[in-house]
Amino acid sequence: MTSNDVFTQMGVSELIAPQLRNAARAARAGDTGSAMTHAWLFSGPPGSGRSVAAVAFAAALECSNPEVVGCGQCEQCRAVRNGTHGDVVHIVPQELSIAVATMRRDVIEPAATRPTVASWRVVILDNADRLTDGAANALLKTVEEPPKHTVILLCAPSTDPQDVMPTLVSRSRHVYVPQPNTKEVARLLMQSDDVSEEIATLAAASTSNHVGRARRLVRDPDMQRSRARTLTLAEDVFRGDKAFRNVTAMVKEITKVAEQGLAEASEAEVEKLRTALGMGASGRGAQKALRGSAGQIRELEDKHKKRRTRAVRDALDLALVDLAGLYRDALIKAVDSNVELMHPDFQQLSEGLCQRVSPQGLSACIEAIMKAREHLGMNVRPETALDAMVGRIRLACGVSE
Ligand SMILES: [Zn+2]
Numbered sequence: 345m346t347s348n349d350v351f352t353q354m355g356v357s358e359l360i361a362p363q364l365r366n367a368a369r370a371a372r373a374g375d376t377g378s379a380m381t382h383a384w385l386f387s388g389p390p391g392s393g394r395s396v397a398a399v400a401f402a403a404a405l406e407c408s409n410p411e412v413v414g415c416g417q418c419e420q421c422r423a424v425r426n427g428t429h430g431d432v433v434h435i436v437p438q439e440l441s442i443a444v445a446t447m448r449r450d451v452i453e454p455a456a457t458r459p460t461v462a463s464w465r466v467v468i469l470d471n472a473d474r475l476t477d478g479a480a481n482a483l484l485k486t487v488e489e490p491p492k493h494t495v496i497l498l499c500a501p502s503t504d505p506q507d508v509m510p511t512l513v514s515r516s517r518h519v520y521v522p523q524p525n526t527k528e529v530a531r532l533l534m535q536s537d538d539v540s541e542e543i544a545t546l547a548a549a550s551t552s553n554h555v556g557r558a559r560r561l562v563r564d565p566d567m568q569r570s571r572a573r574t575l576t577l578a579e580d581v582f583r584g585d586k587a588f589r590n591v592t593a594m595v596k597e598i599t600k601v602a603e604q605g606l607a608e609a610s611e612a613e614v615e616k617l618r619t620a621l622g623m624g625a626s627g628r629g630a631q632k633a634l635r636g637s638a639g640q641i642r643e644l645e646d647k648h649k650k651r652r653t654r655a656v657r658d659a660l661d662l663a664l665v666d667l668a669g670l671y672r673d674a675l676i677k678a679v680d681s682n683v684e685l686m687h688p689d690f691q692q693l694s695e696g697l698c699q700r701v702s703p704q705g706l707s708a709c710i711e712a713i714m715k716a717r718e719h720l721g722m723n724v725r726p727e728t729a730l731d732a733m734v735g736r737i738r739l740a741c742g743v744s745e
Pocket of ligand 1: 406407408415421
């Protein structure tokens with residue numbers, strides 16, 4: 345048993361860690377026969393930590409510790425964990441779909457180059473379910489005949505043909521990453537963020553054990569405030585038009601936070617493209633290049649706009665899932681079930697709801713929220729979708745004008 349290697353440190357489930365340790369050891373021994381292979385598919389629901397497992401595996405492959413394969417401490421391991429390793433490319437697509445051109449530039453080209461400092465060129469592709477058919481086909485060639493020193497790690501929600509093209513699945517080794525439970529996520533947070541068990545458990549429960557979101561909730565006061573504001577909506581619906589005013593504020597705030605999160609990365613990308621195109625340089629050649637490149641800059645800005653829209657929509661959707669969880673908590677109280685609450689710190693509010701609103705009313709509230717999520721998915725303006733939702737919730741709660 346390896347007690348404290350990079351897999352343990354990063355909280356990778358012991359259900360899959362042994363297989364990855366074996367593969368990394370075989371890779372170091374130069375045995376790419378059975379334990380090790382060039383293409384892997386990590387599948388698991390969002391928040392299961394599938395890309396964390398892929399990063400830990402990449403670290404183990406690049407590790408230079410002569411004793412422990414994947415020590416988590418050496419320079420190589422640390423660089424992979426920090427996302428600064430020169431031979432590891434980690435792509436996290438933000439758009440709804442990954443096009444062929446993006447695929448070629450970000451995945452296939454880097455995959456074809458030899459590693460420079462460590463033993464392997466590792467390409468990690470998150471959200472591989474967003475590949476267009478064309479992009480998946482383009483990738484297939486690399487997966488079928490990978491360069492000798494290249495390892496491709498795909499991450500996707502499942503191996504379902506709807507998520508990943510079957511030919512891609514059949515040519516990769518599949519690792520199913522199980523969804524961790526509340527206790528496991530809490531333990532991870534206590535380790536990584538040095539928080540109390542109570543705070544860690546609360547963060548895990550209220551994000552349905554989504555590792556990344558739970559971590560953000562622990563770290564980010566903005567997110568804590570935003571969650572509290574969302575859940576308090578259930579109280580606001582009883583107070584005149586307060587809920588209507590608050591959804592407007594809520595949409596504004598969520599939009600701001602989502603945009604801030606993306607702005608820096610987007611600016612950096614535009615800057616990089618400008619440099620690559622020779623903009624900012626002077627001379628006749630540069631002037632000529634400049635004229636042709638305006639279109640490319642516009643294209644990139646267009647891409648960023650789509651990314652922003654998606655980020656805002658995702659953030660709003662998660663807020664609505666939070667709110668639905670509160671009504672679910674109230675329903676659980678109503679039937680006196682022993683199921684764990686999603687928002688134990690808002691227990692007073694869910695108890696109050698349970699006393700004020702009938703179980704049918706509570707179900708209708710949840711339906712109203714699901715309807716709003718549907719509307720957001722159909723690109724209805726967020727303010728409009730949430731206003732309609734508040735109206736329906738008020739009706740379900742028997743609030744008269
Ligand atoms: Zn190491």
